[in-house]
Amino acid sequence: MSHLRKTLAGLSSAEDFLKFLNIDYEETVVHINRLHILKRFHDYLKREKHTEDLDDQALKTLYVKLLSQAYQDFVVSDAVSEKVFKVFHQAMGVSHVSLEKVAVSAPKAR
Numbered sequence: 001m002s003h004l005r006k007t008l009a010g011l012s013s014a015e016d017f018l019k020f021l022n023i024d025y026e027e028t029v030v031h032i033n034r035l036h037i038l039k040r041f042h043d044y045l046k047r048e049k050h051t052e053d054l055d056d057q058a059l060k061t062l063y064v065k066l067l068s069q070a071y072q073d074f075v076v077s078d079a080v081s082e083k084v085f086k087v088f089h090q091a092m093g094v095s096h097v098s099l100e101k102v103a104v105s106a107p108k109a110r
Contacts, residue, residue, distance in 0.1 A: 004056040008063070014038050018071065021064045025071055033074040040070035 001009075011017050014034035018025045030037065044066040045051070051059065 002056050002059070004059055017041070017067055021060070021067055023064060023068050023071065026075070029071070029075055037067075037070050037074055040073055041067050044070060 007020070008017070011020060014030050014037045015025075015027075017038070018030065045063075048062065048066075051062065054062065
């Protein structure tokens with residue numbers, strides 16, 4: 001594991017990540033949305049391909065870009081509008097039902 005990844009693994013709060021990556025932020029935005037920002041950052045990271053091939057400098061550049069983007073999402077919007085967590089989708093009536101569950105509960109054709 002790279003030095004950067006080891007250091008990041010030891011961080012626990014949104015503020016820790018923002019400070020470590022030298023990203024300016026407003027405390028009130030982070031205080032209200034810290035979990036949403038970290039979840040969005042995680043979601044953005046999951047979309048990236050081949051991050052394991054990046055050296056520490058390239059990885060840090062990517063992390064700064066994605067965490068800044070995640071933070072900005074909540075500067076210009078709010079948690080309810082962004083719907084980062086599943087509970088917000090369920091509150092709007094959006095839910096995921098697997099085909100297996102539909103098949104099990106559907107009446108059998110005669």
